[in-house]
Amino acid sequence: MTERPVALITGGTRGIGRAIAAELAADHHLLIGGRDPEGVRAACDEWPSAAPFVADLADERATADAAASVERLDVLVLNAGVAGSGRIEDLDRAQWREILELNLVSVADLTRLLLPRLRERSGQVIAINSGSGYTSHPGGGAYSASKFALRAFTDALREEERGAIRVTSIHPGRVDTDMQVDLQRQRGRDYDPADHLRAESVAATVRLAVDATADAMIEELSIRPVRSL
Template sequence: MGTYLITGATGGIGKAVAELLRERGHDLILTGRSAERLATLTKDLGTGAHARTQVFMMDQNGEAGAVRTTNAPRASVSTLTLDLMEPRRLEAALAETGLPTTLDGVIHAAGIVDLGPVAEQDADHWIDQLMVNLVSAAELTRILLPALRGARGHIVFVNSTAGLQANPNWSAYAASKFGLRALADSLRAEELELRVTTVYPGRTATEMQRKVRAQEGQPYDPSDFADPVTVARVLVGTLETPSDAVVADVTVRPH
């Protein structure tokens, strides 16, 4: 089993990825802005479908005896509160945590969006989206590269179809996602021992999408969009691709 760090782990796609990797028995390092939400997620991952399995042992007479709890899946879950609005502080924050010396993968799932026409998007709107969606992803990747190299690991960037085409009112967000695409492409060419994947989800039923619909003045109906679990399954599938190949880019659109 491997060790994976997930940013934006309390959000729609990030949480779904965490649940799938937990079910597979991987060790997880979950990051997010809210310590309270991270604690809730950690609790959820230890219950229900993600809980440890109870095995009923039989005695010598073939009757039910002691109950033994097994680690199925055998995974540890740790959390790390990070503010991706402050990429210059990430290195110090990570240095205090005692991260593992090797990482099998990093999933960059954190992101923010704030729509508006260019005429109304002031510098703060641009800076906030670029810091969270692009600069922090680049800085975290830089810091974690030694650990990733040690495991010949896999880096997944959760991008957006806005990273393939910029539409009206999406300039700042799309620019951050176009930049994230460039980051992934350059990293893939530089770090030949690592696998680098970009996932481009279309509109997905998350709280971010609820905010987008409100900004667009439209109703939000989750059934209109792709389920975050579907996107997560595609993403985890790229992680599970045999080591002789890499899924470099994959787009997931609602049907």
């Protein structure tokens, strides 16, 4: 068993999750979360100390089995999620359920399963939320609802576990990822990476929370692109 602190990053094979893995790799043993075993293994091969955490988090049994394999945990980065857009009049129950399942229910379930390991290490939960956790816009009701709910979840968890584990909610604005490219195209906008945050900038906020001294907890951080659309 490695003596490095252990960090589990869900959605750790690309985008923000990959940048967070790169940021923490120098001094953490990484558990790289993802659904595709080959993609997870390929990501693990890039870091000096890493192991796979393969599970479809929408699958309750698969999530429980993967969580049971975690023997030690210092940092849980809740990064995996799904984008979704559509006007209220166009979204059916199945679409609402998919977004809420992946962005909230699976997050809460995984956290519940790993709380004993985190408490043993006076660990941290860091949730990658969104600017949509504060506000919404036409076509973004379902996604924002999931992120508002995720903020409520982290607020409650922080108080329930105060003194046992630390809980941070990070709210990035637009980030230059494949997900953001798709979102902007759906909205009929031209895409310019310079209009967006780099994933590495979001990862730096995770590092800030991880490196906070034991007497301190960064409860919430908002990070936005300099440019506006």
